[in-house]
Each structure stands twice: as structure tokens, then as C-alpha cells.
Amino acid sequence: MKILGILGSHRSDGVTKMMMDTVLSGVQAPNTTETVYLEDFPFKPDQGDQKDPVLDQLEQKMLESDVWIIAAPTYWGGLAGKMKDFFDCMRQRLVRFDHDGGTHPDRFKDKHYLSITDCYTGAFENWVTGVTDQSFRTIDKVMSAAGVIKIHELVLTNTWGMKELPENKKQACLKWGHRLNSVKKRDDSTLKRYIELFFMVAVMALLTMGIQVGLRLVSTADFWWRYASFVVIFYVLLGCILHFFTVVKHRRR
Ligand SMILES: Cc1cc2nc3c(=O)[nH]c(=O)nc-3n(C[C@H](O)[C@H](O)[C@H](O)COP(=O)(O)O)c2cc1C
Known part of the structure; x- marks a missing residue:
């Protein structure tokens, strides 16, 4: 290099x-x-x-x-x-x-x-x-x-x-x-960051919803279905907003 x-x-x-x-x-x-x-x-x-x-x-x-x-x-x-x-x-x-x-x-x-x-x-x-x-x-x-x-x-x-x-x-x-000395020739960390983000969202949602159930704030009915749909929808929306602010908006400057 x-x-x-x-x-x-x-x-x-x-x-x-x-x-x-x-x-x-x-x-x-x-x-x-x-x-x-x-x-x-x-x-x-x-x-x-x-x-x-x-x-x-x-x-x-x-x-x-x-x-x-x-x-x-x-x-x-x-x-x-x-x-x-x-x-x-x-x-x-x-x-x-x-x-x-x-x-x-x-x-x-x-x-x-x-x-x-x-x-x-x-x-x-x-x-x-x-x-x-x-x-x-x-x-x-x-x-x-x-x-x-x-x-x-x-x-x-x-x-x-x-x-x-x-x-x-x-x-x-x-x-x-x-x-x-260790800069990679191509920045291929974007995909890795989005995958990490998915797991962060999944863990945080599980903790939050687990606490809600533990405190009897919500019922346990359909827990896993509600959990999975929440993680996917939240992750997609978060991904879109991050993409807008880090890529699209940045390019306008
Ligand atoms: C023409 C000129 C304009 C400068 N304008 C500013 C300035 O507006 N604000 C500031 O804090 N320093 C200013 N400086 C200081 C420089 O930013 C720089 O820190 C200083 O020239 C040292 O850099 P050098 O040793 O590589 O020449 C100016 C210096 C020069 C020569």
C-alpha cells in the first residue's frame, strides 16, 4: 500500500x-x-x-x-x-x-x-x-x-x-x-455494521419486551410473533433513516 x-x-x-x-x-x-x-x-x-x-x-x-x-x-x-x-x-x-x-x-x-x-x-x-x-x-x-x-x-x-x-x-x-498500515483497500465494513445493528436491535428488543412481560405490563400472548415483527419493522425503519442521514444527505453537502 x-x-x-x-x-x-x-x-x-x-x-x-x-x-x-x-x-x-x-x-x-x-x-x-x-x-x-x-x-x-x-x-x-x-x-x-x-x-x-x-x-x-x-x-x-x-x-x-x-x-x-x-x-x-x-x-x-x-x-x-x-x-x-x-x-x-x-x-x-x-x-x-x-x-x-x-x-x-x-x-x-x-x-x-x-x-x-x-x-x-x-x-x-x-x-x-x-x-x-x-x-x-x-x-x-x-x-x-x-x-x-x-x-x-x-x-x-x-x-x-x-x-x-x-x-x-x-x-x-x-x-x-x-x-x-491496516487500512483495507476497500471499505467493506458497511454490510458488517448493518448486520451488527440487526443483532443489537434484536437483543435490545428482547430485553425490553422481556422486562415488559416480567412487569406484567403486556400479556405473553403471541410473544414471539410480536417480538419478531417488532424487530424486523424497527430494523428496516432504523436502517432507512441511517442510510438517509449517512449516505444520501452526506452526498448533498
Ligand atoms: C495567511 C495566514 C492566514 C491565517 N489565518 C488564520 C486564521 O484565520 N485563524 C487562525 O486561527 N490561524 C490562522 N493562521 C495560522 C495558520 O492556520 C497556521 O496554524 C500557521 O500558519 C502555522 O502553520 P505552518 O507552520 O504550517 O505554516 C493563518 C496563517 C497565515 C499564514
């Missing part, structure tokens, strides 16, 4: 780079890593059939890798311009367009990403006001359109004058770096 770090910061030696490098340092052989500092790549938007050769190069690196570390600071309350420009220029290549101009996941579908951003703002203020929210939202929106699966996001606050990463952040980056 190959992990590609993409850095979209003004500084190639700043804390954003340190976060990205620390995550990458957790990656072990036979997995490999590569980093791209976007400032070193003078890409331009494609002009019709005239494809930008620098974008070709970057696109190739993205196609060859399985996991992307998207690392960019928060500038003026949003995603740093270089990363945003990169996403803008890559738009035609990241997705497939239908006859209405609607976008659909294409060649990057089922790859994975981990996002990193940081800000001068302190942890408490960021927690309350969400200074870094917009940066993550922009990354998520692009990746979601391209069908790329999110692994995790890492945030660093209080970066003013910071020369090295605080120990807790270093450990968090390393932990997630280690986890990248």
Missing part, C-alpha cells in the same frame, strides 16, 4: 508539515510513503483538451496511492488557498460528470484520506467557535464527491510561535500513522 502526503501550506517546514510527517513516520514496510509539497508544483487549470502537465503528474501520484494525507493550515477561517486551488484545478479529474453537470465518484472511488489542519486559535476557542470547521468541511466535500473514504481528521491549535509539536499531538499523529 502507498500513502501520499499532500501539503498545501505556505511553509514547507512549519507545524502542518510536522503533523503530516509524524503521521507518515508511523507507516511501516512493506507500505511506502511519498510527500508532495504543492508550492513546488506550478499547476494551472486544464484548458479544454489541453491538459496541464503538472496536474497530470500530481494526478498520477494520486492514482498510484491508496491513502492520501491532506494537510493544510486554516487561513482566514478557511482551507489554505494552495490546497483549495489544487482541488479546484483537479475538479475535472476527481469526478465524472453526467449530462446535467452532476458529479459522480470515478477513478479515485474507495481510496482513503486523513485530513490535517491547524490554527493560531486556542483549543477552547476553536472548540466553541469552530475556526477550523470550514477547512475540514471543504476537504470532506471534495473527497465525498470523489468517493474517497475518510479515515480520520487531526487538528492542531495554538500554533502561534510553535516550534515543535506538543507531545499529545505527536502521539495522536503516530497512532493514526500506525493505523494506516
Whole structure:
């Protein structure tokens, strides 16, 4: 598996780079890593059939890798311009367009990403006001359109004058770096999660209805029939609502 770090910061030696490098340092052989500092790549938007050769190069690196570390600071309350420009220029290549101009996941579908951003703002203020929210939202929106699966996001606050990463952040980056070693190529856990959900519903319903019977709140007549029909109907409705909020609604963002 190959992990590609993409850095979209003004500084190639700043804390954003340190976060990205620390995550990458957790990656072990036979997995490999590569980093791209976007400032070193003078890409331009494609002009019709005239494809930008620098974008070709970057696109190739993205196609060859399985996991992307998207690392960019928060500038003026949003995603740093270089990363945003990169996403803008890559738009035609990241997705497939239908006859209405609607976008659909294409060649990057089922790859994975981990996002990193940081800000001068302190942890408490960021927690309350969400200074870094917009940066993550922009990354998520692009990746979601391209069908790329999110692994995790890492945030660093209080970066003013910071020369090295605080120990807790270093450990968090390393932990997630280690986890990248076991990322599956395809996210096939959805079916597993729905099966687990079915058993959770079945157990909880049995406990609830058992307690009702024990407390003589309901009769025991047709217990198993009522239990089975309740589990199936409740599970189907719950499955529909979860699908709507996690898949359908997410895609609209
Ligand atoms: C142009 C610019 C704009 C920034 N805007 C914000 C901001 O709006 N809010 C904030 O908390 N930090 C802001 N920062 C701080 C960055 O998010 C980042 O934490 C800092 O530049 C350290 O990253 P680096 O060492 O990788 O360069 C800004 C920094 C720069 C250079």
C-alpha cells in the first residue's frame, strides 16, 4: 500500500508539515510513503483538451496511492488557498460528470484520506467557535464527491510561535500513522455494521419486551410473533433513516 502526503501550506517546514510527517513516520514496510509539497508544483487549470502537465503528474501520484494525507493550515477561517486551488484545478479529474453537470465518484472511488489542519486559535476557542470547521468541511466535500473514504481528521491549535509539536499531538499523529498500515483497500465494513445493528436491535428488543412481560405490563400472548415483527419493522425503519442521514444527505453537502 502507498500513502501520499499532500501539503498545501505556505511553509514547507512549519507545524502542518510536522503533523503530516509524524503521521507518515508511523507507516511501516512493506507500505511506502511519498510527500508532495504543492508550492513546488506550478499547476494551472486544464484548458479544454489541453491538459496541464503538472496536474497530470500530481494526478498520477494520486492514482498510484491508496491513502492520501491532506494537510493544510486554516487561513482566514478557511482551507489554505494552495490546497483549495489544487482541488479546484483537479475538479475535472476527481469526478465524472453526467449530462446535467452532476458529479459522480470515478477513478479515485474507495481510496482513503486523513485530513490535517491547524490554527493560531486556542483549543477552547476553536472548540466553541469552530475556526477550523470550514477547512475540514471543504476537504470532506471534495473527497465525498470523489468517493474517497475518510479515515480520520487531526487538528492542531495554538500554533502561534510553535516550534515543535506538543507531545499529545505527536502521539495522536503516530497512532493514526500506525493505523494506516491496516487500512483495507476497500471499505467493506458497511454490510458488517448493518448486520451488527440487526443483532443489537434484536437483543435490545428482547430485553425490553422481556422486562415488559416480567412487569406484567403486556400479556405473553403471541410473544414471539410480536417480538419478531417488532424487530424486523424497527430494523428496516432504523436502517432507512441511517442510510438517509449517512449516505444520501452526506452526498448533498
Ligand atoms: C495567511 C495566514 C492566514 C491565517 N489565518 C488564520 C486564521 O484565520 N485563524 C487562525 O486561527 N490561524 C490562522 N493562521 C495560522 C495558520 O492556520 C497556521 O496554524 C500557521 O500558519 C502555522 O502553520 P505552518 O507552520 O504550517 O505554516 C493563518 C496563517 C497565515 C499564514
